[in-house]
Amino acid sequence: MTQRLARVCTTYLRQQRQSIKHADNRLTPTVWTCGLKGFGTSPKSSDGDGDGPEAPAPPGPAFSDLSRGSSLFGRRRSLSPLERVSQLLPQDSLSKEVWELREAETEEQSQKGPVTGEDHSDVQSPRDVGDVDAQDALIQGEETQEQSRRTGAMERMMCFGEALLAEYRRNRRLQFRKMFQLQEGMKLQSNWGVIPHQDIAGRPAGTVLRTSLGLPMLLRRPSLEEFTLFMRRGPAIAYPKDASAMLMMMDVSEGDSVLESGSGSGAMSLFLSRAVGSRGSVLSVEVREDHHKRSVLNYQRWRSTWKLRRGEDWLDNVHFHHGDLINSAPLLAGQSFNSVALDMVSPHLALPAVVPHLHNGAICAVYLANVTQIIDLLEGLRCSSLPLVCERIIEVQYRDWLLGPSLKKDGTFNQRRPMSEENVDSEEDVSTDEEKEELTSSKQAPFGSVPYIARPHPEQLGHTAFLVKLRKILK
Numbered sequence: 300m301t302q303r304l305a306r307v308c309t310t311y312l313r314q315q316r317q318s319i320k321h322a323d324n325r326l327t328p329t330v331w332t333c334g335l336k337g338f339g340t341s342p343k344s345s346d347g348d349g350d351g352p353e354a355p356a357p358p359g360p361a362f363s364d365l366s367r368g369s370s371l372f373g374r375r376r377s378l379s380p381l382e383r384v385s386q387l388l389p390q391d392s393l394s395k396e397v398w399e400l401r402e403a404e405t406e407e408q409s410q411k412g413p414v415t416g417e418d419h420s421d422v423q424s425p426r427d428v429g430d431v432d433a434q435d436a437l438i439q440g441e442e443t444q445e446q447s448r449r450t451g452a453m454e455r456m457m458c459f460g461e462a463l464l465a466e467y468r469r470n471r472r473l474q475f476r477k478m479f480q481l482q483e484g485m486k487l488q489s490n491w492g493v494i495p496h497q498d499i500a501g502r503p504a505g506t507v508l509r510t511s512l513g514l515p516m517l518l519r520r521p522s523l524e525e526f527t528l529f530m531r532r533g534p535a536i537a538y539p540k541d542a543s544a545m546l547m548m549m550d551v552s553e554g555d556s557v558l559e560s561g562s563g564s565g566a567m568s569l570f571l572s573r574a575v576g577s578r579g580s581v582l583s584v585e586v587r588e589d590h591h592k593r594s595v596l597n598y599q600r601w602r603s604t605w606k607l608r609r610g611e612d613w614l615d616n617v618h619f620h621h622g623d624l625i626n627s628a629p630l631l632a633g634q635s636f637n638s639v640a641l642d643m644v645s646p647h648l649a650l651p652a653v654v655p656h657l658h659n660g661a662i663c664a665v666y667l668a669n670v671t672q673i674i675d676l677l678e679g680l681r682c683s684s685l686p687l688v689c690e691r692i693i694e695v696q697y698r699d700w701l702l703g704p705s706l707k708k709d710g711t712f713n714q715r716r717p718m719s720e721e722n723v724d725s726e727e728d729v730s731t732d733e734e735k736e737e738l739t740s741s742k743q744a745p746f747g748s749v750p751y752i753a754r755p756h757p758e759q760l761g762h763t764a765f766l767v768k769l770r771k772i773l774k
């Protein structure tokens with residue numbers, strides 16, 4: 300039977316390697332697909348996304364790495380050869396004989412008693428593994444709540460209705476990331492296994508649960524930045540890196556009154572909403588009805604998830620207006636703004652309506668994808684008598700890096716070498732195998748004895764936009 304098992308396993312591994320290869324081939328050097336390769340959540344999947352098709356892939360490399368699997372997912376236990384082989388297979392495909400053998404081994408091991416430093420109790424079905432994690436997570440959750448009670452800051456458990464993020468990382472790379480709404484009776488589906496939503500509800504954010512395939516999945520709450528990257532879009536959003544630079548450029552402060560156009564998908568509106576705070580307000584103008592509705596919906600979704608997460612209301616300080624900014628004189632009559640953010644085609648056509656309502660000396664920040672659009676804007680200004688000067692044109696670039704301990708081929712840490720051995724060939728090799736990760740994590744090297752690899756991430760975010768800073772002056 301062992302031979303049969305080995306045969307099945309070899310075939311399965313071959314298939315796995317093949318599919319991983321395919322997934323890797325789909326990786327493009329740009330950011331748009333990375334981090335989400337190889338996971339399938341068809342519109343039919345019961346993820347509780349509730350938002351139609353899958354959320355678009357966020358930009359940026361597959362996010363900086365967490366430490367090796369060990370630190371994120373806890374210490375691994377040693378497995379018997381049968382467990383090692385059978386865990387490589389989809390658990391559904393294991394025959395009754397294999398399960399019986401595994402159970403027999405468990406019994407044998409439990410009779411031997413616990414082994415110091417090792418725990419053999421993971422000779423279980425993935426479901427059971429999940430249950431062990433579940434108990435740990437619940438205990439952790441209770442401890443966190445107790446701690447929060449003492450410090451006065453009550454941490455809320457993840458609950459139905461909230462928007463959450465699921466993440467799976469392997470070999471320092473993000474393989475799967477999905478935002479979904481936690482809903483009763485639904486399941487989180489991925490190529491890396493399934494987790495019923497009910498197993499997630501009631502646990503602290505940041506919990507790691509095993510999928511039906513026994514793989515560790517991190518469940519946590521999205522930041523506002525992540526929410527905007529994953530929320531359903533109408534038009535392209537103002538990317539967070541650019542949005543934050545715009546907020547700085549406009550010097551947006553609490554209590555400000557800000558004009559924005561177009562609302563688009565509502566990403567910039569959300570960032571502005573947080574920046575102006577409870578004493579401030581945002582007027583967001585959008586010419587297209589579908590985009591107007593999309594931005595309102597995304598704003599409401601964030602507000603309702605916030606309420607569930609924090610137990611308090613997110614600010615209701617954005618007024619979404621459906622209309623054309625170019626003809627907005629009646630709408631703007633009697634209003635004045637501390638700053639203006641424009642992310643729309645032909646912004647120079649809207650400036651005559653907007654500028655009279657901008658405070659003297661204040662900033663109108665313009666988000667444009669192409670340099671030719673900036674030329675149109677500047678040419679529009681040159682041919683008008685608007686009291687605006689262009690102070691800066693910038694492009695915000697982030698550069699992600701890979702940084703981690705350098706590993707030998709066997710998965711153990713490389714050691715720093717004395718100067719004299721400098722020319723000896725390095726055995727450095729970045730491990731790509733999970734088993735090596737296991738080996739590495741269990742061997743402690745003293746502080747400062749391990750060299751690191753540190754280089755720019757191979758997948759970088761490409762161009763998003765240029766930002767133009769226009770200041771209103773008194774002529």
Ligand SMILES: C[S@@+](CC[C@H](N)C(=O)[O-])C[C@H]1O[C@@H](n2cnc3c(N)ncnc32)[C@H](O)[C@@H]1O
Pocket residue numbers: 534535536537538560561562563564565566567568584585586587590622623624625642643644649
């Ligand atoms: C790229 S999107 C804006 C995205 C938005 N900043 C976000 O972060 O989600 C540009 C939007 O400007 C809108 N727009 C274009 N011309 C407009 C006009 N004259 N008045 C109001 N909105 C306009 C478009 O319909 C489109 O929804």
